[in-house]
Amino acid sequence: MVFLTVARYAKSLQLLKAKRPxxxxxxxxKAxxxxxxxxxxxxKSTEPSPVYYKPEEGRYRYNPDSGNADRIINIPIPLTWAPEMDNMLMGGEAIIKGFTQKKEKRRKVPKWWVPPLHKTVVYCEILNQYMPVIATKRLIELVHYHQGFDNYILKSPACDLRSLLxxxxxxxxxxxxxKKDLWPDNAEKRDELLTKYKEYIVPLEQxxxxxxxxxxxxxxxxxxxxxxxxxxxxQYRKELIEYLKERQENPQLDESSEDTSWLKQLKSKVTFSK
Structure with a gap:
């Protein structure tokens, strides 16, 4: 196993402490x-598709009360991401932090809205595998909308998938x-899927x-x-074997040809005492 030097590895880990911008x-x-x-x-940096609000199109809208044109400002609802959600399929949903007021004259109190989670099973056609996962209802609806789990995963950008899973x-x-190694026991099905998802095939390095x-x-x-x-x-073992083979094939080898070899140089530096 190849081990990295501690100093070199620690220097690289400084990236994990840097702020995203x-x-x-x-x-x-950049390396x-x-x-x-x-x-x-x-x-991590692209703005995901809106889930809990519908952004208005255009730059201005007519205000019937004032008769003026108000500027449209689409402010996304801030979402809180819990580490446990990396092991789930959230479908773009997350935790919303806000305030609630039970009665009119009561003060507002903070509240967390957590999307309902369900235990379900999704089927990946390309991998030919059933996967038990914890997912939201919106994820199940998106799978049906895209007509399959594979289409949903491949069509959705990473910012919408969001979870590590x-x-x-x-x-x-x-x-x-x-690699084109899907369905190894069924060549006909493999060719069918490669044709169906050919637009998503990227080089292996990518x-x-x-x-x-x-x-x-x-x-x-x-x-x-x-x-x-x-x-x-x-290296020395290889050079020694080549030297011995050469001497065996040509016993009358001129000694002057050995001046550049490491054996000759070593021999000239070593003196043996009687």
Missing amino acids: LLFERENF LPVAYQKFYKEW AVKIKRKILISLA AEWYGLTLKEAMVKNHLLKYVEPVPLKH
């Missing part, structure tokens, strides 16, 4: 492949499509970077650049 300007982040940079910005499933699907966390991407990038040093004993 500054993260993309770090040299360590990652372009495919991963594109995925991570889409996953969802992007990991999409990564596995993209790798399977890139698919392998999709769905990785920042820490996983940094470790993968280091391992790709890391070259394990070859011990000198292997």
